[in-house]
Every structure is written in C-alpha cells, then in structure tokens.
Amino acid sequence: MKQAVNRIAERKLRDRQARRAQIISAARRIAEREGWSSVTVRRLSDEISYSQPVLYAHFGSREGILAAIAIDGFQEIGWALEKARKRAARGNPVESVAAAYLKFAASSPALYEVMFSLSLSVPFGHSATPPELRFAFSQLLALFEGASAKAEILAELFWASLHGIAELSRTKRFPPSRRKERVRTIVELFTFPREESARAIRGR
Amino acid sequence: MKQAVNRIAERKLRDRQARRAQIISAARRIAEREGWSSVTVRRLSDEISYSQPVLYAHFGSREGILAAIAIDGFQEIGWALEKARKRAARGNPVESVAAAYLKFAASSPALYEVMFSLSLSVPFGHSATPPELRFAFSQLLALFEGASAKAEILAELFWASLHGIAELSRTKRFPPSRRKERVRTIVELFTFPREESARAIRGR
DNA sequence: ACCGATATTCTAGCGGTGCTATAATTTATA
DNA sequence: TATAAATTATAGCACCGCTAGAATATCGGT
Numbered sequence: 363m364k365q366a367v368n369r370i371a372e373r374k375l376r377d378r379q380a381r382r383a384q385i386i387s388a389a390r391r392i393a394e395r396e397g398w399s400s401v402t403v404r405r406l407s408d409e410i411s412y413s414q415p416v417l418y419a420h421f422g423s424r425e426g427i428l429a430a431i432a433i434d435g436f437q438e439i440g441w442a443l444e445k446a447r448k449r450a451a452r453g454n455p456v457e458s459v460a461a462a463y464l465k466f467a468a469s470s471p472a473l474y475e476v477m478f479s480l481s482l483s484v485p486f487g488h489s490a491t492p493p494e495l496r497f498a499f500s501q502l503l504a505l506f507e508g509a510s511a512k513a514e515i516l517a518e519l520f521w522a523s524l525h526g527i528a529e530l531s532r533t534k535r536f537p538p539s540r541r542k543e544r545v546r547t548i549v550e551l552f553t554f555p556r557e558e559s560a561r562a563i564r565g566r
Numbered sequence: 567m568k569q570a571v572n573r574i575a576e577r578k579l580r581d582r583q584a585r586r587a588q589i590i591s592a593a594r595r596i597a598e599r600e601g602w603s604s605v606t607v608r609r610l611s612d613e614i615s616y617s618q619p620v621l622y623a624h625f626g627s628r629e630g631i632l633a634a635i636a637i638d639g640f641q642e643i644g645w646a647l648e649k650a651r652k653r654a655a656r657g658n659p660v661e662s663v664a665a666a667y668l669k670f671a672a673s674s675p676a677l678y679e680v681m682f683s684l685s686l687s688v689p690f691g692h693s694a695t696p697p698e699l700r701f702a703f704s705q706l707l708a709l710f711e712g713a714s715a716k717a718e719i720l721a722e723l724f725w726a727s728l729h730g731i732a733e734l735s736r737t738k739r740f741p742p743s744r745r746k747e748r749v750r751t752i753v754e755l756f757t758f759p760r761e762e763s764a765r766a767i768r769g770r
Numbered sequence: 771a772c773c774g775a776t777a778t779t780c781t782a783g784c785g786g787t788g789c790t791a792t793a794a795t796t797t798a799t800a
Numbered sequence: 801t802a803t804a805a806a807t808t809a810t811a812g813c814a815c816c817g818c819t820a821g822a823a824t825a826t827c828g829g830t
Binding site: 606608618619622627628 | 786787788789790
Binding site for chain 2: 478480481482483486487512514515516518519521522523524525526527529530532533534535536537540543544547548551552
C-alpha cells in the first residue's frame with residue numbers, strides 16, 4: 363500500500379510540474395509574440411485547457427507567474443554568461459560575456475523585459491535574494507575579481523552598462539547600426555582601465 | 567464681432583490647456599505616490615471633476631497621457647543636465663552631469679519609469695523623434711564632442727551606464743550603500759580614457 | 771464493489787479596467 | 801430669443817484579476 367501511495371504521489375507531483383511548465387511555456391510564447399499585456403490569466407487557462415482557479419493554485423496571482431518566469435530568465439542568462447566566460451578564458455572574457463549578455467537580451471526581449479520589470483521586494487544583497495539572481499551576478503563579478511580592489515563596483519557598473527544598452531536598444535532609443543561599435547567600446551572601457559593603471563596614467 | 571470671437575477662442579484655448587495641465591499634474595502626483603497602476607482614467611476624471619470622455623478628447627487614450635508625461639520628463643531632465651553641464655564648465659562636466667542625471671531619476675522615480683516604459687514607435691534617430699528627447703541627449707553628446715572621434719558612441723554608452731544605474735537602483739538591484747562610489751567610478755571610466763590616451767597605454 | 775472522505779476542478783460572479791455610441795446640455799450666433 | 805454648434809455626461813461593452821462555493825473526480829478502507 364505504501365508503495366502505491368508513493369507512486370501516486372509521485373505521479374501527482376509530475377503532473378503538477380508538467381502543468382506548471384505548460385503555463386510558463388505558454389506565457390513566454392505569448393509574451394514574445396504579442397507582448398506581456400496579452401498574457402492574461404483567461405488566455406493562459408484556455409491554452410492549457412484548465413479553468414482559471416487552477417492557475418491561482420499554482421502561482422497565487424498573475425504577478426506570481428511573471429515572477430517565476432523572471433527567475434527562470436536569470437537562471438538562463440546566468441548559464442549563458444558562465445558558458446561565455448569559461449569559453450573565453452584565454453581571450454577576453456569581458457568581451458565574450460558582454461556579447462553573450464546582449465545576445466540574450468536581444469533574442470528574448472520579452473523575457474528580458476520581465477526580468478527587470480518587477481521591482482524586487484527586497485534589496486539585492488539581502489539573504490532572500492533568489493540564488494538564480496546571485497548566480498547570474500557572480501558571473502559578472504568573476505570578471506573583475508582579483509584584477510581590482512573594487513571588483514564589486516566594477517561588476518555593478520558593467521552590469522548597469524550592459525543593462526542600459528540592452529534596455530535602450532529594446533525600446534528603440536539606440537539605432538541598431540552602431541551595435542558592434544558600442545560593444546567594442548564598452549568592452550574597452552571595462553577591460554583596460556583597471557585601477558592601478560588608470561590612476562597611474564592620470565599621475566595621481 | 568471678430569474681436570469677441572477671437573477672445574472667446576483664446577479663452578477656450580486657455581481653458582483647454584489648463585485642464586490638460588490638471589490632468590497631467592494629477593497623473594504625476596498619483597503615480598509618484600501610488601504607482602502607475604493607480605493612474606486610471608476613472609480616477610483622473612474624478613480628480614479633475616469631469617467625465618471620462620473629456621480625457622479621451624485630450625489624449626486619445628490612457629497611453630497618450632503617459633506619453634505626454636514622458637515627453638515632459640525628457641524636457642525636464644534635459645534642462646537639469648544642461649544646467650549641470652554649464653555650471654561645471656571648469657570642473658568636471660561629466661561628473662556634474664552624471665550626478666544630475668541620477669538625482670533626477672532618484673527624486674522622481676515614477677516619472678523616470680514612464681519615460682522609458684513606453685517603447686518608441688520609431689527609432690531614436692528618426693525625424694519623428696520628439697525634440698525634447700533630442701535635446702536631452704544633446705546634453706550628453708556635448709560632453710564628448712571634440713574630445714573624441716566617437717563622441718556619439720561615448721554619449722550613448724554614458725547614457726546607457728547612467729540609465730542602467732538608475733534602473734537597477736530603482737528596482738532595488740543595487741544597494742544604496744555604494745551609491746557615491748558607483749558615481750565616482752563611472753565618472754572615472756568616462757572622463758579619462760579618451761581614445762588616444764587609452765590606446766596609447768595599451769601600446770597599440 | 772461500494773461508501774465516505776479527501777482532493778481537485780469548474781461555474782459563476784464581483785468589482786474594476788480602457789474605451790465609446792449616444793443622449794443631454796451648455797454655449798455661441800443670428 | 802430661437803437655432804445651430806460645440807461641449808459634456810450617461811450608460812454600457814468587452815475585458816481584466818481574482819475567488820466563494822458548487823460539482824466532480826480520486827482515493828483508501830471494508
């Protein structure tokens with residue numbers, strides 16, 4: 363009997379997770395094609411052929427769905443950055459990571475949008491910060507660790523720069539024409555002027 | 567008769583503009599206090615004691631109201647940056663402008679949010695780009711003109727960096743603790759490594 | 771094989787949203 | 801002051817996020 367109970371419980375869990383994945387998948391698909399305003403609870407319940415309350419059993423609210431997708435997004439960009447950083451260990455990791463970051467943002471604009479549209483309930487440094495977010499940031503931090511005393515600041519600023527480029531490109535403030543030159547220049551800025559050398563030049 | 571007609575038309579125009587200003591003012595006030603989701607057409611029509619269709623006569627849609635406010639925002643940040651740049655003509659204009667930009671974003675978070683939440687219907691460079699947006703960007707461009715061959719790229723990247731810092735701060739991704747050091751470091755990055763010197767260091 | 775209990779799912783509806791066709795009213799003109 | 805024109809309000813549509821309570825399906829024990 364215990365065996366049967368376990369197997370049933372496991373199946374239920376699998377079903378639950380499968381349905382959860384279906385919801386998230388449908389939401390992402392609709393968002394990339396028609397924008398987040400088209401991602402309504404009714405529409406999602408239609409897509410998965412369940413009634414609305416089922417969605418609320420899974421996520422609690424529409425915002426809960428977006429939050430879950432945002433977390434997935436940070437997981438995925440973290441993996442992409444890690445891959446880029448490790449692959450370019452001999453070349454210029456800063457360049458490789460910058461390209462990977464902007465490629466991620468450009469190829470999944472709706473996903474990228476939702477990752478930053480919800481303001482965190484709690485500051486980033488806080489213990490409640492999702493590990494996926496920490497992991498992604500740690501890939502940026504790794505680029506500067508050891509090379510400078512202010513690795514954390516540099517990582518933050520590199521993130522800010524990439525995020526700014528991504529966001530201003532997504533909302534059409536930046537013309538696509540200068541894309542490559544933008545990446546090249548931001549990489550230059552963050553590659554060489556490490557603390558010591560930069561100060562030395564300035565004669566401080 | 568003609569005189570009377572003109573005076574009446576003028577009064578009507580004044581009334582129209584005054585009401586328009588009322589709507590925008592109410593929307594900004596509500597947004598800063600309670601967020602943009604609380605800015606509903608019904609709520610605004612209550613605030614100005616007119617029925618809903620009056621708002622549609624003015625702006626066409628809710629999004630039209632937000633767009634008008636965004637334009638105002640770009641006008642205002644343009645003025646703030648111009649002031650900062652001119653005031654610091656002898657000091658470091660880059661530093662002064664960076665501080666002014668971030669101060670603007672931090673002190674009117676809802677206004678700043680709406681300025682970038684609507685994606686432009688048309689690329690930035692386009693002739694249909696609102697002059698207020700051009701004016702604001704021209705203040706950033708002025709910081710690098712003459713100093714480098716790629717002034718436009720540098721201005722774009724400086725804008726991206728400041729926007730990234732503003733946005734990641736607003737959504738609590740950046741702890742406020744390192745605020746000053748962030749500004750100092752980004753200013754360093756964009757102040758000294760002008761093209762020639764930077765390349766020289768690298769021995770190209 | 772059936773019953774009672776538990777878990778799951780659906781129906782139906784609430785209060786709210788952006789938006790608008792049409793009616794009512796005010797305003798200006800002759 | 802009567803008529804034409806501009807302005808404003810009423811009332812309603814289709815949709816939204818969300819949920820209480822009814823209906824259904826699933827489970828465990830006999």
